[in-house]
Amino acid sequence: MQVKNNKELNFRSDCPISCALDLIGDKWSILIIRDLCFFEKRTFSQFALSDEKIAANILADRLKKFEDYGIVTKGKSLENKKTVLYTITPKGLDFVPVILELVLWGAKHLDSHITDEAKSFARKIKENKEAVIKKVNTYE
Amino acid sequence: MQVKNNKELNFRSDCPISCALDLIGDKWSILIIRDLCFFEKRTFSQFALSDEKIAANILADRLKKFEDYGIVTKGKSLENKKTVLYTITPKGLDFVPVILELVLWGAKHLDSHITDEAKSFARKIKENKEAVIKKVNTYE
DNA sequence: AAATATTACTTTTGTTTTGAAACTAAAATA
DNA sequence: TATTTTAGTTTCAAAACAAAAGTAATATTT
Numbered sequence: 001m002q003v004k005n006n007k008e009l010n011f012r013s014d015c016p017i018s019c020a021l022d023l024i025g026d027k028w029s030i031l032i033i034r035d036l037c038f039f040e041k042r043t044f045s046q047f048a049l050s051d052e053k054i055a056a057n058i059l060a061d062r063l064k065k066f067e068d069y070g071i072v073t074k075g076k077s078l079e080n081k082k083t084v085l086y087t088i089t090p091k092g093l094d095f096v097p098v099i100l101e102l103v104l105w106g107a108k109h110l111d112s113h114i115t116d117e118a119k120s121f122a123r124k125i126k127e128n129k130e131a132v133i134k135k136v137n138t139y140e
Numbered sequence: 141m142q143v144k145n146n147k148e149l150n151f152r153s154d155c156p157i158s159c160a161l162d163l164i165g166d167k168w169s170i171l172i173i174r175d176l177c178f179f180e181k182r183t184f185s186q187f188a189l190s191d192e193k194i195a196a197n198i199l200a201d202r203l204k205k206f207e208d209y210g211i212v213t214k215g216k217s218l219e220n221k222k223t224v225l226y227t228i229t230p231k232g233l234d235f236v237p238v239i240l241e242l243v244l245w246g247a248k249h250l251d252s253h254i255t256d257e258a259k260s261f262a263r264k265i266k267e268n269k270e271a272v273i274k275k276v277n278t279y280e
Numbered sequence: 281a282a283a284t285a286t287t288a289c290t291t292t293t294g295t296t297t298t299g300a301a302a303c304t305a306a307a308a309t310a
Numbered sequence: 311t312a313t314t315t316t317a318g319t320t321t322c323a324a325a326a327c328a329a330a331a332g333t334a335a336t337a338t339t340t
Binding site for chain 4: 281282283284285286287288289290291292293294295296297298299300301302303304305306307308309310
């Protein structure tokens with residue numbers, strides 16, 4: 001049978017930064033991980049509803065990639081047969097520190113674009129990064 | 141006169157993560173910042189020679205964007221008239237923590253692809269992240 | 281001084297990725 | 311039974327990317 005798969009990643013080099021970017025270096029991947037980790041989103045339509053308005057085809061592509069590379073697992077809801085649940089793995093959760101640093105960068109250098117809520121989150125990260133990471137890791 | 145400019149960024153939302161990605165969310169931007177911060181590259185041809193082999197047109201595009209958004213400044217060499225020097229700004233240096241977290245992620249989860257050198261760098265980051273950041277910040 | 285090489289790009293052309301919209305199929309709800 | 315919801319897929323045009331070749335100024339070699 002014909003399986004539609006993301007083509008195999010070829011890593012451009014053996015640099016860990018480059019390899020990480022080969023997997024999540026685009027405008028959408030990190031936002032999906034953000035939604036999984038900080039907004040407890042789990043379903044296709046929840047991701048699709050985010051402010052940035054990802055297109056359905058791109059979302060489907062990234063979720064497939066994430067599944068293929070162990071960033072999320074795909075499962076079925078216990079309550080009904082049509083809802084698909086995406087759950088972040090430990091490998092995916094390990095992107096949280098990257099995301100927190102992006103928040104700090106954004107809050108510092110794009111100040112005027114950023115909400116007060118985001119600014120207060122940045123403050124919280126600066127005060128106690130480990131606590132923020134631990135909290136995300138215990139959502140599950 | 142006709143100026144060739146990167147079109148204005150439109151930020152997809154007011155999320156600091158999303159905004160940061162609007163600027164550097166692609167496969168190349170962070171690698172150029174890596175080369176500036178960790179390998180002291182300053183010229184077009186030095187960037188072009190990196191292992192990942194960025195195409196000249198893409199490199200030119202990203203350097204222009206970086207200049208426009210204050211990530212680097214463009215200057216002339218004191219020694220000769222043809223070399224152009226790109227220098228990272230404090231705003232650009234503030235991406236270093238993001239990069240260090242990508243190194244840690246890559247070293248942990250893509251272990252088999254990564255060089256021993258990169259692994260030992262990851263160890264150093266884990267031992268004393270602040271020292272690594274400080275060292276990068278004092279290259280200049 | 282002339283020829284060659286280097287540097288920093290730009291241009292061209294073809295391919296790939298993205299984005300928007302419409303469409304589908306199964307399941308759930310009214 | 312009809313409508314809505316969920317999770318996608320398909321289509322097609324536009325934008326971004328990649329590889330290669332070209333250019334112009336400067337620097338080096340012969």
